[in-house]
Amino acid sequence: MAKTHVTMKVNGAEVEGLVEPRTLLVHFIRENLQLTGTHIGCETTHCGACTVDLNGMSVKSCTMFAVQAAGADILTIEGVANADGTLSALQEGFRMMHGLQCGFCTPGMIIRAQRLLQENPNPSEEEIRMGISGNICRCTGYQNIVRAIQYAAAKINGVEFQEAAE
C-alpha cells in the first residue's frame, strides 16, 4: 500500500514521517518518532496506556490512524515536564503519593489527568475517578493515583494539599 507523508506537531516540535494508512497513531509515535513512553497495553481501546492529548482531547492512540492525525497538535508523556526540566505537578504528585508501582499505566494516566485538570481544575474525588475511568492500572488500586491527582490539583491551584479524612 502506498505510503503517505504526514506532518504533525508532537510535544511542540514539527515532526514528519511516511506511514501506511493502516499505521496506528501509537505505532507512529513509538516506532517512527521513538517516543516510547506512550505504551500499548491492551490494543482493544480499554486500558488507556496509549492515551495522548490530541488537539485538546484525550485519545487512545491505538484506535486512531496516524493519517487521521496529520496536522494535529499532540502531547505525549515526553512533553509534560516543566520547561526547566523539573517534574510537572502531576509527575511530582505521582512520585510523592506513590501513584505508581510498575509504572506501565502511568504515562496514560498523567496525560489523561492533565486534560481532566484543564477542563476541571478542582475535581472532586468522584470526578477524578470518573475522569480516569478509561485508564486501567493493575498495580495500585487507584487510591494513590487519585491522591496524586489531588496533589497536582492543589499545587496547580496554589493551595496546600490536604489529605481527605479517612
Next chain:
Amino acid sequence: MIPGSFSYHRPTTVADAVKLLSTLGDDARALAGGHSLIPMMKLRLATPEHLVDLHGIDGLNAIRRDGNRIVIGAMTTQHQLLASDEIARSLPILHETALLIADPQVRYMGTIGGNVANGDPGNDMPALMMTLGASYQLEGPTGPREIAASEFYQGAYFTALEPGELLTSISIPVPAAGHGYAYEKLKRKVGDYATAAAAVILTMAGGKVASCAIGLTNLHETPLLATDAAQAVIGTSLDDATLKKAAAAAVAIMSPAADARGPVEYRKHVGGIMVTRALKRAAGRAG
C-alpha cells in the same frame, strides 16, 4: 493488532463523500469516530478496502435548535453532547445517556452519527432515539431523504442505510416542558456496553401518567420500543401492580443474545428491572 490494508480518503463535502462511497461500492466504509470500526478492523471482522473519513467535512458537528426540534450533526461527539448547554436544557436524557457510554477518551472520539448508524444492538443511542421520536437525515446518490429512527433498525448491524448513503444529522422533537426522563443501564463496569438498558420519557398530569415512551437497549438484535409496556402505565399513578405489568409486557418482547454479560433469562430479568427503575425515576422527575 494492525488492521488490513486500505486506501484513505478525506473528502471535504458531503457530496464528495457520497460520490466516493457510491463509486467505491461495498469495499468502502465511512469513518466517523472510528471507535466501533477500527476495533472491528483490528480483529479483521471488518476489512474495508477504502475508508472515507468524514472529519474533513465542515459543519457536520453543529447542535442547533430549529423551532421545537433539536438538530444534531452526525459528527457531533459524545463529549460535545455533554458540553452542550442546549442539550442539558432541552434533552437532559441525552446528556444522561451520553455520560453512560464508554469512558472519557472514547467519548472524545465517538460520534452520535456513528453510534446510531453502526447497528450494533449494544449501542445506547438507537433505543433512546426511538424513545424520543427522532428522525435521521440521510444523503445519498439520489439525494436527501428522512427516516424515522423507529424504522431504521432491521437486524444486528443491518440498517435502512442504502449503499453510498450517509447520515448527516439527527432531528429530535423537544419533549414537553416538565417531562420526566431516565436512562437506566446495567453494566459490569464503567465503560461497558449494557447488559440491559431502558429509556423512559413520560409526562404526568394530576398524579397520573399522561404520556409515556419506553425504549430498550441490547435486549434484542435491534433496539426496541416497548409499546405495550408504555400503554400499560398511561392513566395510572405507577402503583406496584402497574409497574409489574409494564415490566412483564416489556420482558415479553425481549430476545437478547446470551453472551459474557449473561444468559438469556438473566438479561430479560434485569431488562424488566431496568424498565421498572427507569419508570420510577422518570416519574419522580416529572414536574
